[in-house]
Amino acid sequence: MYNILITDDSSTMRALIKKTIRLSGFQVKNFYEASNGKEGLEILSKNWIDLVLIDINMPEMNGIEFLKNIKSNELHKNIPVVMITTEGSDLKVEEAFSYGAGGYIKKPFTPEAIKKTLTDIIGEPETVDRDDGEFDF
Amino acid sequence: MKISEERIFEAINNACKDVFEKYLFMDLSEESRVKGLTLENEYYWVGKISFEGDCRGIVLLYCSEDIVNNMLNDFLGVEDEDEGLEIEDGFNELTNIVAGNILTDLSKGGLVLKQGLPETTGFKDFNLVIDPGSSTYTTEFSFDENRVAVQVILYSN
Numbered sequence: 001m002y003n004i005l006i007t008d009d010s011s012t013m014r015a016l017i018k019k020t021i022r023l024s025g026f027q028v029k030n031f032y033e034a035s036n037g038k039e040g041l042e043i044l045s046k047n048w049i050d051l052v053l054i055d056i057n058m059p060e061m062n063g064i065e066f067l068k069n070i071k072s073n074e075l076h077k078n079i080p081v082v083m084i085t086t087e088g089s090d091l092k093v094e095e096a097f098s099y100g101a102g103g104y105i106k107k108p109f110t111p112e113a114i115k116k117t118l119t120d121i122i123g124e125p126e127t128v129d130r131d132d133g134e135f136d137f
Numbered sequence: 138m139k140i141s142e143e144r145i146f147e148a149i150n151n152a153c154k155d156v157f158e159k160y161l162f163m164d165l166s167e168e169s170r171v172k173g174l175t176l177e178n179e180y181y182w183v184g185k186i187s188f189e190g191d192c193r194g195i196v197l198l199y200c201s202e203d204i205v206n207n208m209l210n211d212f213l214g215v216e217d218e219d220e221g222l223e224i225e226d227g228f229n230e231l232t233n234i235v236a237g238n239i240l241t242d243l244s245k246g247g248l249v250l251k252q253g254l255p256e257t258t259g260f261k262d263f264n265l266v267i268d269p270g271s272s273t274y275t276t277e278f279s280f281d282e283n284r285v286a287v288q289v290i291l292y293s294n
Contacts, residue, residue, distance in 0.1 A: 012223075
């Protein structure tokens with residue numbers, strides 16, 4: 001069971017990501033939500049988090065600054081981080097990886113893209129009660 | 138840095154197809170593309186996002202009322218039980234994704250473009266003021282009763 005922090009300034013996108021992760025079969029204990037990096041840091045300081053998903057383009061503290069903060073903090077630097085963003089240019093991807101991001105998903109994403117990236121980072125989801133392995137939207 | 142008209146229209150079409158097919162399950166085929174567009178049609182919402190870097194400008198997303206009204210429930214897959222969601226937030230995100238895809242496509246040749254944050258306005262209240270000498274590139278799709286249009290405006294400096 002994972003504690004997952006989703007950081008995105010769009011409540012719609014946070015809801016969509018949560019739903020997609022659930023449908024992918026990952027067993028989530030708690031979803032925490034932040035609308036920018038500052039809120040994300042506050043949540044990290046008070047809770048045990050297993051995985052952080054970060055949008056790059058956010059007000060207050062953007063995703064790259066948030067990522068740098070996480071990776072420069074002794075307590076948080078080992079938490080896996082996945083960037084989920086519209087900005088899929090090579091430069092942005094390289095920048096995110098250079099600061100320690102473990103994965104990168106470009107919007108618009110498919111449920112399969114989320115599942116594959118999360119599986120690469122935290123392992124296969126536990127078996128769920130679905131017989132076709134397909135996603136229903 | 139100069140971007141060709143062909144590249145801009147290609148980026149708009151690629152982004153529209155990718156986003157509207159993956160998120161909104163709409164088939165934006167060539168047949169749905171409106172020819173000779175002048176944006177004379179009525180829309181409901183307008184999303185706007187600015188960019189700067191090697192060139193400056195804005196990306197605008199126009200949608201008809203039905204698309205916006207049904208977007209969260211029917212298209213994004215977010216259900217009624219998800220509380221606190223607002224149409225405006227969803228439309229902002231849709232604008233963000235469309236613009237991000239266009240700018241990412243345009244930056245493939247080494248162009249550096251930094252994307253701003255999205256804003257949504259009702260079409261009736263929308264008043265676009267652009268710099269003289271700016272170039273405007275518009276693509277519109279029409280299908281069933283719905284209309285979607287995307288504009289990229291490049292400022293002259």
